[in-house]
Amino acid sequence: MRQGEEEFKSSYIEGRNSITEALNAGHEINKIWILQPADGKKLDPDLVKILKECKERRIVTVRVSRTALDKMSTTGNHQGVIAQVASHEYADLEDIVTKVEEEGRAPLLLALDELKDSYNLASLLRISDAAGVDGIIIPKHRSIALNSIVSKLSAGAVEYVPVARVTNLSQSLRDLKDKHGFWVCGTDMEGAVPYDKADYSGPLVIVVGSEGEGMRKNIRQCCDFMVSIPMTGHVNSLNAAVATGIIVYEAVKYRKNKQA
Secondary structure (H helix, E strand, O other): OOHHHHHHHHOOOEHHHHHHHHHHHOOOOOEEEOOOOOOOOOOOOOHHHHHHHHOOOOOOOOOOOEHHHHOOOOOOOOEEEEEEOOOOOOOHHHHHHHHHHOOOOEEEEEEEEOOOOOHHHHHHHHHHHHHHHOEEEEEEEOOOOOHHHHHHHHOOOOHHOEEEEEEEEHHHHHHHHHHHEEEEEEEOOOOEEOOOOOOOOEEHHHHHHHOOOOOHHHHHHHOEEEEEEOOOOOOOOHHHHHHHHHHHHHHHHHHHHHHO
């Protein structure tokens, strides 16, 4: 097994009792894989209870075959269910914003719309720590979570940059605008405003789309303006983390110059 796979599997919990205890203790769980009975058989009552709890807590659940669970298992005793726990506690978005406001500063946040690559999230944690970003927002579904790979690759940045995990990203962006006066800055190759000409002042959240697909339509509709990075070379796009780093540092420079 490769080192990355070992790191990933170290964040697994296997077995009904262990996962039930983790749920009862309120541990943050990224995803649960649960047995899909073959030939129309009913799900075991213990697994039904776990599945019900996951639905109530809006935990991502995936129904898979016993063969798939066997391949994932490292203990050989998964009992029909495997969970991946967060390697780091998530923060509350309202707490992040309130803390910065109490310090007398305008918050600067990053929102990641369905980013799926561990390396990109880890890089963005490191960029955010270095640049002074106050927090990162990620959606609960269809997005990379804080797993052990992200934690390791962040080189410690995960300990210093709070990450809020929200059920509905578009609603969270609207709440930031309505309750705290945030401006929402989208990033896109076709953005109307060059990244070095934008106004980054005030409470601001910079939104980054997923690798390849970019931002979803409902997230775009939350943006007050869209910035782009002019490309004059032979490639037509930048890695998500690289592009975000360029924009974040431009935003930080702009905000510092405004305070001077």
